[in-house]
Structures are given as structure tokens and as C-alpha cells.
């Protein structure tokens with residue numbers, strides 16, 4: 001820009017003329033009344049003008065400005081140079097001011113617009129034509145024009161800002177700083193709107209996910225917008241800054257949790273809480289998962305949530321110290337009594353009995369979260385250097401997740417109770433970072449071998465932890481001053497007689513042999529190794545039952 005621009009910072013632009021065009025009429029009459037009282041002339045479209053007039057406030061129909069009727073069922077109302085010259089003239093420039101005078105166009109100081117409800121129309125299941133009709137054209141055009149021209153114009157897209165408008169109208173106008181903030185908000189608004197339209201077009205109207213003639217479910221373009229919910233104290237480590245964002249789409253989940261008690265959530269709290277939440281919801285009946293460092297140190301199911309917690313905690317009370325505990329049922333007073341003595345970072349559940357909140361709140365730091373939903377969306381993403389990986393969300397609903405579809409590969413068929421334990425182990429092992437091996441009995445994990453770079457080490461770890469870590473659930477770990485105080489106490493040989501699940505096939509018989517030697521009596525695994533025969537032979541030789549699921553649940 002070559003011409004001289006005088007832009008005093010903090011400069012207010014008095015509000016003399018406003019362009020108001022809103023689909024959502026919330027607060028409109030109050031706004032119009034306040035603008036009129038402050039001496040602001042109001043120009044308005046169709047039903048916005050009618051609403052204002054019905055409230056007894058003077059309003060100029062936009063047709064009187066354009067000299068052109070609204071037409072094509074409202075597709076053209078404000079798309080006119082007499083409107084847009086008035087919005088876009090940079091009044092810091094003498095040339096623009098002179099041009100407006102020559103053209104006989106009066107400038108606007110304020111633009112108040114909200115857009116057709118495109119997203120809501122799509123969500124209502126409306127047909128294509130109705131959705132297309134709800135793509136606002138004139139609104140975003142005004143919003144973008146006014147936002148671009150924020151040195152001269154204030155733009156408001158959210159009825160919650162009308163009180164600010166009323167104050168500004170009566171007080172000499174918005175400052176430059178305020179107009180900049182309003183402009184940023186306005187561009188966010190239209191960007192979010194356009195992402196919704198573009199996503200719908202690419203997914204529904206003109207799907208472009210085909211590769212070599214096959215629909216992939218992955219459109220050629222993916223857009224997302226995120227709103228900051230909270231700035232966190234720090235990230236995974238204290239030298240990393242961190243924040244929580246939400247998208248506004250999809251069902252509410254952990255990110256929208258209601259915190260009932262305790263310190264602010266940290267980055268690692270969120271990571272572990274998310275893992276625990278998913279693990280607890282992989283089971284149909286009452287279930288509890290205790291998570292540390294993104295891995296379960298115990299998962300338990302039971303007749304009620306207190307029993308599920310008791311069993312989850314008993315798997316590895318040492319590691320449960322400082323853990324995150326997720327329950328897939330409301331936390332009862334009984335569960336709270338058990339949990340209260342254990343130093344716990346976060347407890348999350350669909351709800352809490354009032355007595356449970358009272359009991360757990362005696363510790364001032366423990367975070368209690370009421371979480372509304374457990375839906376995870378259709379895809380999972382992971383950033384990599386220079387890009388983003390996207391995959392269909394792993395769910396525990398594949399054909400191979402149903403024991404009725406399993407193949408008996410070795411040993412005698414499992415009785416009902418053993419099969420139930422195998423199903424529990426299979427559902428639980430997918431919460432464990434790969435290579436994952438999980439030992440279980442009576443609907444609870446008793447030994448978890450997580451995150452090893454070969455499967456035989458995961459088997460060794462699962463067995464070793466099963467045979468060394470079990471202690472009574474009511475140990476007052478917190479009061480005892482730390483995990484070390486209970487390590488090694490009362491260690492039953494829990495691998496003997498347990499069942500095992502492996503998240504992926506055994507590439508060799510060695511891992512299975514570790515389990516067999518420890519007394520594991522039944523195993524479930526995907527199968528599919530080129531050495532399945534060797535693995536099956538080892539199970540047969542030991543009289544160990546082995547099922548193949550045909551489905552794998554890696555979690556890297």
C-alpha cells in the first residue's frame with residue numbers, strides 16, 4: 001500500500017452506521033434498541049429488518065441501499081457494490097473517502113452477521129438440496145470484507161458479543177485493538193464454516209476417496225479446526241509448553257470432562273486418562289483400568305464397580321501408586337473407600353455417588369472427572385515428521401473379537417469359565433502397548449508384559465510380574481510413603497493356572513514356552529505366523545488350550 005496511512009493505536013471508530021444481517025435472531029431486538037439509542041443508523045436484510053421494525057426500532061431495508069430487490073429466494077441480498085464498497089472502503093485513505101463521496105456510498109462502521117446453519121442442517125439428515133441451500137454466501141462475504149477492513153470497521157459474528165457492541169456504540173466505538181480481535185474471531189468463524197462445507201462436499205456430495213477405483217474412506221482433503229480449551233502447566237516434560245484443544249465436532253469425551261475436584265489436569269494426566277478410559281470401556285460389564293505411563297497396571301471386571309476396582313488394583317498395587325483409574329460405571333462409595341488410601345492422580349467415570357466424591361475429596365490433589373462419553377470417532381491420527389498418519393479407529397468389534405468365531409488350534413476346548421477369562425484377556429490385552437502379553441484369571445489381569453521389542457520378553461515380563469507383584473488391595477500405599485514399601489509383599493504364584501492373551505501371533509514357540517513353563521493353561525492369540533505349526537505343537541505337547549482369533553490388536 002503506497003498511500004500515507006495514519007493509524008493511531010487505540011483509535012476508536014465511532015459507530016454511526018451498522019449493517020445487520022443475522023440468521024440467529026437471539027438478542028437482536030436488544031442490540032437494535034441499543035444501537036438506535038446511541039444514534040446508529042441500522043441497515044438490514046429481509047427478516048432481520050422485519051424483526052427490528054417489529055420491535056419499533058427504525059431500520060433501513062438493504063434494498064433501499066442497493067436499489068435492487070432481494071432475489072433468487074434470498075441468494076442475492078447484500079451482494080452489491082453499494083453494500084461492499086461501504087464495508088471495504090479503507091477510511092484511513094483520502095482516496096477511498098473521496099471515491100465513496102463520488103459514488104454516493106455511505107460507509108459502514110459496524111457489521112453484525114451470523115450465518116445460515118449449515119452444520120445443523122447436515123446433522124438433521126436433510127437432503128442434498130436443502131444442505132446446499134444452507135451454504136451462506138452473502139454472510140461470509142460481508143464478514144470477511146469487514147474483518148479485512150478492521151482498521152475502519154468492527155465485525156461481530158457472535159450474539160454473546162452484543163453487550164460489547166452496545167457499550168461501544170454508547171462509548172465512542174471499538175478501539176483498534178478490539179477491532180483486530182473481532183476480525184480474528186470473524187475469520188475463525190468463516191474458516192470453521194468453510195471447513196464444514198468443504199468436508200461435507202468431499203465426504204458426501206462428491207466423495208473423492210477412491211484410489212484405483214476402490215473407495216478408501218480417506219478423502220483427498222481433510223480439514224479440522226480446533227479451539228483452545230485450556231493451557232496446561234507444561235507438556236510431557238516441564239520444559240515443554242502444552243495446551244488442550246477441542247474441535248466442536250463429534251461427541252463429548254475426556255476433553256470435555258467436568259472436573260469435580262482436585263488440581264488442574266496435566267498433559268500426562270490426559271494421556272493416561274485417555275488410555276484408561278478406552279481400556280475400561282473395552283469391557284461390557286463393570287470394569288476398571290488402572291493406568292501408568294499409557295499402559296495398564298491392572299484391569300478388572302466384576303459384579304459391581306467396587307469388585308472390578310479391587311481386582312484391577314490387585315494386579316499390580318506397586319505400580320498403581322500415582323496411577324490413573326478409570327471406571328466404566330459410576331464410582332460408588334464402596335469403590336471410593338477402597339481407592340482412597342491409594343495415592344492416585346486421576347479418577348474418571350461416567351458419574352460419582354455423592355458419598356464417593358466426599359470420600360475421595362479428602363485428598364486435596366486427586367482429580368475427579370465426570371466424563372460424558374467414550375466415543376472415539378471414526379479415525380485415529382498420529383503426526384509424523386512432515387505429515388500425519390490416519391487410520392480407522394481400532395475397536396473391539398472385529399469378527400475375531402467374538403469368541404464364537406475363534407478357532408481351536410490346540411488342546412481341549414475351554415470350559416465356559418475359561419472361555420470367559422480368555423475373552424476378558426483378549427479384550428484387555430489390546431490396552432497394552434505392543435508387544436503385549438497379558439495373563440488373567442477370574443475376570444482380571446494378573447500379569448502384564450508390555451512394550452517389549454520381542455514377544456518372548458513380554459511373556460517373561462508378564463509371568464514375572466504375575467508372580468511377584470500381587471498384594472492385598474487395601475494396602476495404605478500413600479500413608480506408607482511410597483510404592484517401594486509394598487514391593488515384593490505377599491507374592492502369590494499367579495501365572496500358574498492363569499490364561500493368557502497375546503496381541504499378535506507368536507513368531508516362534510519360545511514365547512509360548514515361557515507361558516507354558518509358568519503353568520498358563522489356555523492362550524488366545526491371532527495366529528497367522530509362518531511358524532504356527534511349531535507354536536501349536538508346543539501347546540499340544542503341554543496340553544495347553546490355544547485359540548486363534550484371526551484378528552490382531554497392536555497398540556504401538
Ligand SMILES: NC(=O)c1ncn([C@@H]2O[C@H](COP(=O)(O)O)[C@@H](O)[C@H]2O)c1NC=O
Nearest residue numbers: 023045046047048075077078079137138139
Ligand atoms: N446472499 C446474500 O446476499 C446474503 N446476504 C446476507 N445473507 C444471510 O442472510 C441471513 C439473514 O437473512 P434475513 O435477514 O433475511 O433473515 C444471514 O445469515 C446472512 O448471512 C445472505 N444469504 C446467503 O447467502
